[in-house]
Amino acid sequence: MAVHFVPWDTTRDLMKEANRLYDAAGTFDCVEKGDLVAVKLHVGELGNPYYVQPFFIHDIVRRVKEAGGKPFLTDSNTYYHAQRNNAYDHIITAFTNGFNMAPFIVADGLRSENYRTVKTRGILQEIEVSGVIAEADAMVVVSHDKGHALSGFGGAIKHLGMGCTSRAGKLRQHRTIGLEIDTSKCSGCGKCKEACPLDLPEIIEGKARNTSPLCMRCLLCIEACPMDAIKFVDKENLCRALASAAYGVLSTFKKDKVSYVSFAKDITQYCDCVPGPGEIMMNDVGIFASDSPVSIDGAFLKMVDYKLFNDAYDVDCMLQVQEAKALGIQGEVNPEITRIS
Ligand code: SF4
Numbered sequence: 511m512a513v514h515f516v517p518w519d520t521t522r523d524l525m526k527e528a529n530r531l532y533d534a535a536g537t538f539d540c541v542e543k544g545d546l547v548a549v550k551l552h553v554g555e556l557g558n559p560y561y562v563q564p565f566f567i568h569d570i571v572r573r574v575k576e577a578g579g580k581p582f583l584t585d586s587n588t589y590y591h592a593q594r595n596n597a598y599d600h601i602i603t604a605f606t607n608g609f610n611m612a613p614f615i616v617a618d619g620l621r622s623e624n625y626r627t628v629k630t631r632g633i634l635q636e637i638e639v640s641g642v643i644a645e646a647d648a649m650v651v652v653s654h655d656k657g658h659a660l661s662g663f664g665g666a667i668k669h670l671g672m673g674c675t676s677r678a679g680k681l682r683q684h685r686t687i688g689l690e691i692d693t694s695k696c697s698g699c700g701k702c703k704e705a706c707p708l709d710l711p712e713i714i715e716g717k718a719r720n721t722s723p724l725c726m727r728c729l730l731c732i733e734a735c736p737m738d739a740i741k742f743v744d745k746e747n748l749c750r751a752l753a754s755a756a757y758g759v760l761s762t763f764k765k766d767k768v769s770y771v772s773f774a775k776d777i778t779q780y781c782d783c784v785p786g787p788g789e790i791m792m793n794d795v796g797i798f799a800s801d802s803p804v805s806i807d808g809a810f811l812k813m814v815d816y817k818l819f820n821d822a823y824d825v826d827c828m829l830q831v832q833e834a835k836a837l838g839i840q841g842e843v844n845p846e847i848t849r850i851s
Pocket residue numbers: 689705706707708709710711720724725726727728729730731732
């Protein structure tokens with residue numbers, strides 16, 4: 511469960527550096543001749559410039575082919591109402607952002623109807639794995655390390671847990687978070703309701719109230735509230751849910767059929783899902799490769815001041831890594847890192 515690493519050194523040819531990294535880490539050892547290989551990526555939301563650059567994906571596709579596999583690009587639709595919440599718009603976004611080097615197959619179908627419900631461990635009992643992911647022979651998970659308002663940071667574990675599950679699976683994870691409205695602060699202005707795609711919360715006797723089981727925990731009402739009256743609680747549950755969902759996703763693959771590459775560059779406040787990802791939080795770090803999501807996320811957090819994430823989002827971002835390890839996903843929370851030089 512080693513982690514290999516090359517620094518983000520722009521005096522060098524980073525494409526070549528990445529290939530040296532893949533060779534050292536055995537990134538494509540998971541590919542056998544004839545395998546249908548999912549290259550799991552995030553194509554970026556339109557307007558967000560900080561997704562993994564297409565030329566790196568182009569090269570990963572080339573390497574999968576060289577290893578005898580049949581690579582395709584994939585990601586699941588979003589659970590919230592945005593540019594990528596159906597396959598048509600998702601594919602348009604992928605092409606617009608430059609991801610046309612292999613077939614782009616939306617992992618969970620036209621409207622997220624294609625998933626397989628599997629049993630898992632931890633805070634969730636079961637999880638809806640996107641059907642295309644569940645059917646793939648092998649997978650290379652290409653992540654962008656960055657901050658995340660709900661889980662502190664997003665890397666490989668989040669990319670598995672949230673990114674490889676259908677809308678129902680994403681909702682199941684988000685619903686582990688609580689939402690509270692402080693009625694002493696609430697003025698009854700209704701701005702939360704205006705912002706909410708589901709026309710929640712209700713305004714009753716001049717106060718907002720949200721008990722709906724449909725609530726997606728999507729943040730929009732929180733951002734809209736001028737009184738700072740709405741907040742999420744129990745965000746740690748989402749960190750546990752990400753690990754739990756990741757375990758379920760990995761259960762659909764045979765042993766040693768998933769490999770991980772993470773780009774710690776453009777480490778923004780918010781994830782690739784939003785058009786405005788906020789400020790850069792820390793310097794570019796480099797590229798990691800591993801056969802373990804626990805180790806690759808642990809390595810990233812080991813090399814940065816991860817307390818910046820914890821302080822910004824009031825949640826311990828190490829928790830998702832520790833929980834994944836505790837559930838039995840192989841790897842080390844504090845791994846050795848082999849620098850390729
Ligand atoms: S979090 Fe807020 S905006 Fe999002 S669905 Fe729930 S009530 Fe609506």
